[in-house]
Each structure stands twice: as structure tokens, then as C-alpha cells.
Amino acid sequence: MNKYRISGLILLLTIFVCSFACTQKTGQMALLPKADSPMPNGAWSREIEDEDKMITEVLLFIDGYYSLTAYESGSGAFSSTKGGSFSKDGMNLKLNQEFHSAGPAELGVTEEWFLQSKDGGLAIQTHNETGSWKPLDVGRQTALTGAWLFSGRERDGEMQRRDTNQARKTMKILTGTRFQWIAYNTDTGEFFGTGGGEYSALEGQYVEKIRFFSRNNDRVGAELPFQFSTEGGEWHHRGKSSSGDPMYEVWARRMK
Numbered sequence: 397m398n399k400y401r402i403s404g405l406i407l408l409l410t411i412f413v414c415s416f417a418c419t420q421k422t423g424q425m426a427l428l429p430k431a432d433s434p435m436p437n438g439a440w441s442r443e444i445e446d447e448d449k450m451i452t453e454v455l456l457f458i459d460g461y462y463s464l465t466a467y468e469s470g471s472g473a474f475s476s477t478k479g480g481s482f483s484k485d486g487m488n489l490k491l492n493q494e495f496h497s498a499g500p501a502e503l504g505v506t507e508e509w510f511l512q513s514k515d516g517g518l519a520i521q522t523h524n525e526t527g528s529w530k531p532l533d534v535g536r537q538t539a540l541t542g543a544w545l546f547s548g549r550e551r552d553g554e555m556q557r558r559d560t561n562q563a564r565k566t567m568k569i570l571t572g573t574r575f576q577w578i579a580y581n582t583d584t585g586e587f588f589g590t591g592g593g594e595y596s597a598l599e600g601q602y603v604e605k606i607r608f609f610s611r612n613n614d615r616v617g618a619e620l621p622f623q624f625s626t627e628g629g630e631w632h633h634r635g636k637s638s639s640g641d642p643m644y645e646v647w648a649r650r651m652k
Contacts, residue, residue, distance in 0.1 A: 427531070428513035428518065428531075431486045434484060435457050436457070437459065437541065438458075438536065438571050439456050440457075441455070442528060442529045458569050460481055461479070461481055462491060462569075463477060465592060472607055472609075474610040476498065479569075481494065496585070514528070516531075532571075532574060533574065536572025540624065541572060542570060543567060545565060546558060546645065549643070549645050564580075567650065573596070574593070575604060589610045590610050591608060591610065592606075600624060601622075604622070620635065620636070630646050631648075
């Protein structure tokens with residue numbers, strides 16, 4: 397009887413594992429881009445070799461905005477970033493560049509990409525290549541998932557507000573696990589800096605782990621803890637900056 401019971405338990409366990417695996421695969425496949433649905437929010441990545449160096453590229457899509465960033469896989473040394481708004485028609489993406497680390501010459505450039513869901517990942521065809529991307533957190537979200545614009549900072553005990561419609565912007569993009577901030581000017585095309593990596597946001601605690609930082613590569617690998625709250629469509633962000641100074645910032649959700 398013990399033998400039969402053990403065999404039965406093994407059979408039930410096998411069925412459970414197979415069912416779970418199938419569910420996970422189906423769920424992942426359901427989050428891949430489809431011709432008749434919007435672009436899923438989330439982060440994608442790939443590694444490429446460039447002059448004997450491995451480069452990590454991270455692509456973020458969130459609520460009609462995107463960023464594409466490249467940095468050295470080992471050191472985190474920053475290479476480039478670009479991004480802005482995008483629209484999707486079938487499996488075609490039209491991307492309008494609002495910022496580019498290369499400078500003003502790239503301001504307003506429009507690109508068209510063709511998407512293909514393939515082997516649980518994403519193939520993206522651009523004007524000069526086709527690359528394979530793997531999902532990092534597609535479909536996942538936190539209370540802070542979205543596109544945000546810097547709208548205020550406390551100085552000497554007083555909150556100083558910034559008009560989010562002005563040309564000088566700092567945008568922060570957060571998917572389910574990835575973040576990136578970008579400082580730039582939409583009129584002149586100037587690029588002032590960027591940083592990003594992984595984050596978590598749970599029960600009022602927000603933690604960033606820096607994977608790249610264009611202004612100071614020594615900050616790569618640092619973990620920065622903050623407190624956060626959301627009030628009336630704004631994100632209140634308190635803690636210490638990457639340089640260790642106390643800070644209290646306010647960010648407003650970016651509307652289309």
C-alpha cells in the first residue's frame with residue numbers, strides 16, 4: 397500500500413508541476429506584443445558585443461513612452477541613451493525621439509520598428525538590424541509604475557515648484573522592476589544626464605540599485621533607500637541623493 401501511495405503522490409506532483417509550468421508559459425506568452433493590442437508595459441534587455449566589450453541594452457516601454465539605454469555589462473560604464481514617445485499600429489512601432497545622449501542633432505528624429513513575438517521573447521527589426529530581446533518584467537507593476545516628470549523640490553523648508561510643460565525636463569520612467577531618469581531640454585536638444593537600474597517600491601519604502609550613471613560611474617552598484625507616498629497623482633520622494641545630501645522631491649505623472 398505504501399508503494400501505491402508513493403506512486404500516487406508522485407503522479408499528483410508531476411501533474412501539478414506540469415500544470416504550473418504551462419500556466420507560467422501561457423501567462424508569459426500572453427504578455428508579448430500582439431497586433432490587435434497596445435504595447436505591453438515593461439522592460440526588455442539583450443547583450444551585444446562591441447569592440448571586444450559586452451554591452452547591455454535595456455529597453456523600457458511605459459504608457460506611450462520609451463527609453464533605450466546601453467552600458468558596459470561588467471563595469472556599468474554608460475554608453476548611450478535615447479527615447480521619447482511612441483505609438484503602435486499592428487506590429488509596427490513609430491518612435492519620436494525627445495532626447496538623445498548624442499545631442500541636438502538627434503532631436504525630433506522619428507524611427508520605425510517592426511515587432512515579432514518569437515520564442516518567448518521579442519524580435520525587433522530596425523532600419524539596420526534585427527535584434528532579439530528577452531522580457532525582464534513585462535506586465536508587472538508597482539504603485540510607481542509609469543512615466544513621471546519632476547515638478548518640485550524642497551529648499552530651505554519651502555517647496556519650489558517647476559512647470560512640467562517647460563522645455564527643461566527631468567523625466568523618470570518606471571516599469572515593474574526597472575527605472576531610469578533623464579534630464580534634457582526639448583527645445584535645444586541638450587542632454588544633461590541620466591541614471592537607472594533596478595528598483596523596488598513596497599509599503600512606503602522605495603529602493604534604487606544603480607546599474608548605470610552617466611555623470612559618475614563610481615556610483616554604479618550603489619543602493620539608495622527612500623520613502624515614498626502618492627498623493628493626488630503626485631509622487632512624494634524623500635531621502636538622500638546619490639551624493640548623500642537630504643532631499644524631498646515631488647514628481648507628477650506624465651499625461652499624454
